[in-house]
Amino acid sequence: MDKRKTKDLLYEEVARIGKAVSSPKRLELLEILAQGEKTVEALAVEASIDIKLASAHLKVLKAARLVVAERDGRFIAYRLSGEDVSALWVNLRTVAEEHLVELKVAMDGIFSAPEKLDAETRRSLISKARRGDVVVIDVRPSAEYANGHLPFARSMPLGEIRQRIKELPTDKDIVAYCRGPFCMMSAEAVAFLKEHGYRARKIADGTPEWQAADLPLA
């Protein structure tokens, strides 16, 4: 048995995962899927690509076993094949944020200093939310909220916030979150709330970051 050939085989297998996460669009699809299962069309719309292209990328992800497909009536729904895949996405993005100056600069320019939480702050946020000292709102589409959300968070989808803004208190801190650090929904929500006199801020975390930090979802 050739030691070299054996090793080559092992690294080639791992590289299958690497190849799967080497395309920007596939990474975007993974992040969207980290919010819950979606149809090919929903994924294509969300990632702003053609359905055919989405299908091709999903095929690659499926071949690398990062996602699984399931037919649901006329539609085919894709979902991540495990929590570890979502954690891998968080890991990749974190390494990129840590080492790629270009990404840091881009994010600083775009997002107004999103609040990054450490283990301590996360715990403290839960207790404040439990006591009702802050109101945590999940501004993602309600299906994603239903699929899992931060403890004590209320669903307040970005599309409904205009009509439902009255449900929120003006005398408490409001903490908004969405899909993660790359998602712009919480920033929009916070901008809208601030305009209307609410004390709102956003956090960088989404449910994938929360899970990757070994914290429970509701």
Place this chain on the structure above:
Amino acid sequence: MDKRKTKDLLYEEVARIGKAVSSPKRLELLEILAQGEKTVEALAVEASIDIKLASAHLKVLKAARLVVAERDGRFIAYRLSGEDVSALWVNLRTVAEEHLVELKVAMDGIFSAPEKLDAETRRSLISKARRGDVVVIDVRPSAEYANGHLPFARSMPLGEIRQRIKELPTDKDIVAYCRGPFCMMSAEAVAFLKEHGYRARKIADGTPEWQAADLPLA
């Protein structure tokens, strides 16, 4: 400001990391570098590739900021740019082991069921090693041992084990480890020890796995 273009830019940056880890040889180089810094030639020899090719791959890793180069006299030494890079390698390999049946099969066929440790077993191994109930040996080259090793582990490089076997006790369990689950040095060491009547077994962990589990190195 175009939301779509912004997003594309962010995912493209992360994909730079993904592209860097999409080649088997680059993954192998990363794993070797996770054991400590090495020259281009050492890396090329270790990965069984031409120096020119190693240089080209290292250039890609450097462009993705996963490694940094430093000139040391006539040689250029490369090292990982952070512990998180080593953790990313462990993460990628773990996802591959978890989801790719082909890899599982390949590993089962090659390695005789390496012992995989969880958090509990790792802690228990440290206490046993501290008490001297087991002897943990690090069979990697001594430079890698010097760069960081498991607590209470003794250095016993594979190349020296033949001469130094008398240093080991026959009445205690011997636990061998090397670079990680893909490394064959501990398997060779254990086979040799068993042949000579020692009670030896190997564990899948290497220092990168240990670090990724948030355990301290010595």
Place this chain on the structure above:
DNA sequence: GTAATATTCTAATAATCGTTAGAATATACG
């Protein structure tokens, strides 16, 4: 059954990547 819809497969193109060989660069040593 047929029509409509969602998705995948096939084919084709341009762009990118891995690998190799030869030339060029940078440092150390005499």
Place this chain on the structure above:
DNA sequence: CGTATATTCTAACGATTATTAGAATATTAC
């Protein structure tokens, strides 16, 4: 200064990949 050594740069190739369009498949609704 000139030579030896280590590494990188350049150029070239064949192989792979992303993307697009058109054909094919599978399910639902009628």
